[in-house]
Each structure stands twice: as C-alpha cells, then as structure tokens.
Amino acid sequence: MKALLFESYDFIFEEALLEEINSISSYKKFKADDYLIEIGENIEWMPLLLQGAIKIMREDPNGDELLLYFLERGDTCAMTLSCCMGKNKSKIRAIAETDGEMVLIPIAKMEEWIVKYPTWRNFVFESYNARLMEMLEAIDTLAFMNLDERLYKFITDKAKVLGTTEISTTHQEIASEMHTSRVVISRLLKRLQDEQKIKLHRNKIEILVF
Template sequence: MKRELLEERFDYILDNNLIAEIFEVGTFKKYLTNDIIIDIDQPLTHIPLLLDGNIKILREDKEGNELLIYFLEAGETCTMSLTCCMGTTKSKIRAVAEKDSTLIMIPVQKMQNWLDNNSSWRNFILESYQTRFTEMLETIDNLAFMKMDERLYKHLKEKSKLHDSSTIIVKHQDIAEDLHTSRVVISRLLKQLENDKKIKLSRNKIEIL
C-alpha cells in the first residue's frame, strides 16, 4: 500500500528506478492534525515528501508570533527545508500538519546525490522551488497590498480547497495566528464577511457560501 501511494503521488515526474530507491531508503511517517513535523532550529537530517494530507509552513518572529508562508499538498516537498539541508544549517521554518498526513522522509545525503545524478529528481526540485517562490511572492504581496479582510477571505478559500470542503473546522484564534493578527480582529472581520453573505458562521465552523 505504501509503495502504491508513493507511485501514485510521484510517478508523474520521478523515474521508476528513483521511486524504487526512495521506497528503500525512505522512512514512512504519519502525523496527526497540528503535529509539528519540522520545528525551527531543528537540525535537518531528512527531507519530507508529502504522500497524503496537508502541511502548513510557518515562520516565527522574535516575539514567537507565527506567520503562515504557504501550504504543502500531496505530491510536494518543502523547498525551505531543502535549502537548509543543502547548506547543512538548522531549520528556518516550522512545518505543522494541517490535517492527518503521511510522509516519507529521505536522508539528506541521498537528496544531494540525486541532484547530481538523476535528472527527474533535479527537475522536480527546480519545479518545487519555482512553485514555492511564487507562493512566497504572493504572501509578500498579500502583506503589503491586501487589506486584512481580503487576506482573511483568501485564506478561508485556500483552506476550503485544501480540505476539499466548503465547511472549515477551525477556531478564530488559529486563523489569527496564521495571519499574524489578533483573535478580536479576525472575529470582527468574520462577522463582516457573514453580513456580506460570503460565509456562514457557527461554533468553530465556517461555511464558504
């Protein structure tokens, strides 16, 4: 079952021999919702390939406040952890399971060897960097140019897409932490969105209309 899941997620870009090697050298891990997968300042010996679920990638300021950078979906990897691995530095990000997730963890040494010797892996990593770079630019644009109500509504639609449901189970405080603002602000803006007929609120639940 694990081999089939690995092939299903990555056979579109990785060659069969590499998938077989990943299966042999990788370690399968399961994480529950809100589990920390990679933490800030953690030495990185493995990189994750996400097989199932969703992961949110966060940065932290000097006061310990978190800011959401981007989400990972099945079939993707975290390029910020790749960069740390290549530079043999500690993690600059926190990776948290957005929902129950299955990963395969690959030793850093293998990743570096494949970059030199396997074109399918090299193309996968380059495409991952391009995707993440675009998403981080969007995050910067959101912070610089979008009003908080626009950022909030965009965030809710992204979470709805990730969970493949128009109904999101989430606390106002969790949204506030993702968007680096206060719960009071989020609660007020959610009520405004509800008045605008864009969402429907209930206890720890938001429905996108």
C-alpha cells in the same frame, strides 16, 4: 509504497530512483496538529508528502507566527530543501493541518540524486519554483491587500487545501496564523457573514462563495 509515489506526482521517477527511495526512505504517518519540523531543528531528512496537508510557518522575534504556505499531496518543502543543501538549521515550523502520510528522504542523498537522476533534479527545481511563487503571493497579500481581503483569501485557501466548504477553526487560531488580534478577526468575519460570503458556526466557518 511504490504505487503511492507514482500516484503522488505529476511526472514519473526513474525505476532505479524509485527502488532507491523504497530501500532507504522511512514511511511516516502523522495526525492533525502534529509538529513535524521545529524552528532551530537540525534537518536530517526531506519530506515527500503522500497524503494530507501541512502548513509552513515562520516566527518573528516576539514568538508570533505567520503562515507562509501549505504543502499538499505530492509536495515537498522548499525551505527544508534549502536547509538540506546548505546544512543549516530549520528556519520554519511545519504543523500538520490534517492527518496524512509522508516519505522521509535522508539528506545525504539530495546532491547525489540531483546529479544522478534527471527526474529528481526536475522535481527539486519545480518544488523550489512552486514554493517561491507561493511565498511571493504571501508577500503580495501582506503588501497590497486589505486585512478583510487577506482574511477571505486565507479561509478560502484553507478550504481548498482541505477539499471542503467548511473549516473547523477558532477566531483565535485564525488571528495567530494571520498575525493579528482575535477582536479584529471576529469583526471582519462578521462583516464577511453580512456580505453573505461565509456563515459562522461554533468553531466552524462555512464558505458560501469562492
């Protein structure tokens, strides 16, 4: 596991911290579409993503979902960090976008490591900042972009996370994640195809222009 951790981050944890992570953490594999964290769940661990991608969703009072951001290799979830530190229940739903692997850190170690290890403290603060910027971008997208612009950004962002030019999805799945109707999404996707930005296939979208 130690080699994976070294490869997963832009900086190196102290050897003593790596030894603690290796000794007390759990290793978990997951499959695409697995529910990893549910709204209202007690948070007992913090995820460090080694491989794969996870989407973080919020839910409104009517049960409709909205995508906040994606987690990729080397990331952790700021909302999970917040719940850990405040000993609160989860406010988000985490769903695997792809197959992947992660390390689960017991929340009891969070505050101890922030004081004890400078690299862990930097990692936590950098993670908060990165996720905050992504949430601000999501707010800006909702506030200032037209729905067709939002849709194009949504599918290109997802393709970049997956490292591909094609995404396998249905119009209904996109509508659910963007908090709108399937009819509207189908119409806008057809417009994007007419503009030669994408090519539509059965349950698949090919991005022609990034």
